[in-house]
Amino acid sequence: MENCRQTTLARTLRRAAGCSKLVVIAVLFVPPLLAFQSRSQQGTVAAPTRIVKGVEVAAKPRSRELIKIYSIIKAHRPDVSEAETWRVAEVVWEECAKRKIDPLLVLALIKIESGFQYAAVSPVGARGIMQIMPDTARSLTHSVGGNDGIRPTAFRPEALDDPLLNIRLGVYYLHGLKTQFQDLNLTLSAYNFGPAELRNRLDNNLDYSSDFAALVLDAYQRYQQAKRPAF
Numbered sequence: 001m002e003n004c005r006q007t008t009l010a011r012t013l014r015r016a017a018g019c020s021k022l023v024v025i026a027v028l029f030v031p032p033l034l035a036f037q038s039r040s041q042q043g044t045v046a047a048p049t050r051i052v053k054g055v056e057v058a059a060k061p062r063s064r065e066l067i068k069i070y071s072i073i074k075a076h077r078p079d080v081s082e083a084e085t086w087r088v089a090e091v092v093w094e095e096c097a098k099r100k101i102d103p104l105l106v107l108a109l110i111k112i113e114s115g116f117q118y119a120a121v122s123p124v125g126a127r128g129i130m131q132i133m134p135d136t137a138r139s140l141t142h143s144v145g146g147n148d149g150i151r152p153t154a155f156r157p158e159a160l161d162d163p164l165l166n167i168r169l170g171v172y173y174l175h176g177l178k179t180q181f182q183d184l185n186l187t188l189s190a191y192n193f194g195p196a197e198l199r200n201r202l203d204n205n206l207d208y209s210s211d212f213a214a215l216v217l218d219a220y221q222r223y224q225q226a227k228r229p230a231f
Contacts, residue, residue: 068104069092069093069107072104073085073089073092076111076115091168092106092167096171099172101174101175102220104223105220106170106174107223108216109130109216113129114128114130118162118163118166127157128170129167130167130170130171132160132169132170134155134160136173140169143172174187177195180195185213185217186208188212188213189212191212193210
């Protein structure tokens with residue numbers, strides 16, 4: 001009977017010893033683990049968010065190139081809200097990436113064409129931020145409508161006052177001229193004269209030099225060199 005009691009006591013002591021070891025392990029290792037986890041969480045920056053239809057969703061990170069585009073537009077149009085300026089900057093960035101055109105070139109063209117005035121109208125009827133002729137825009141909507149979500153039906157010239165639509169059409173048009181003429185000076189001259197007029201001048205050995213092209217290239221160079229645009 002005494003032996004049985006001793007055996008039971010020994011088992012109890014071993015169990016207690018085992019529990020004590022677990023407690024010691026927990027005391028020694030759990031706090032450092034929690035501290036490490038806390039430090040890891042402190043070093044993590046929460047992703048930016050935005051509200052879409054009342055729901056908070058993660059916002060796309062903005063690249064340095066996009067921020068520079070925004071800065072240039074904002075410098076020219078401080079009167080426009082930040083939200084709208086970001087929308088315009090994002091369309092410039094996305095369309096130029098799609099067409100493999102330097103967005104700073106497009107911004108330089110916009111500066112000379114319209115001075116970043118969204119509803120500018122020229123004496124000959126070119127409209128909007130990239131100064132597109134309504135007939136040209138109408139044909140462009142048929143070309144890009146299916147892929148880019150632009151509806152060619154019921155097109156009105158006033159629609160070109162929308163900077164987002166105007167930029168999408170203008171960058172597409174510039175890309176087509178660049179593909180056709182394979183030279184930046186000729187591309188800009190064609191944007192200014194129209195491709196048919198430029199072809200006529202080239203075919204008849206007429207002067208095709210353009211102050212417009214020189215002005216765009218000058219602005220383009222300044223945008224390339226600017227770290228913090230101040231125009």
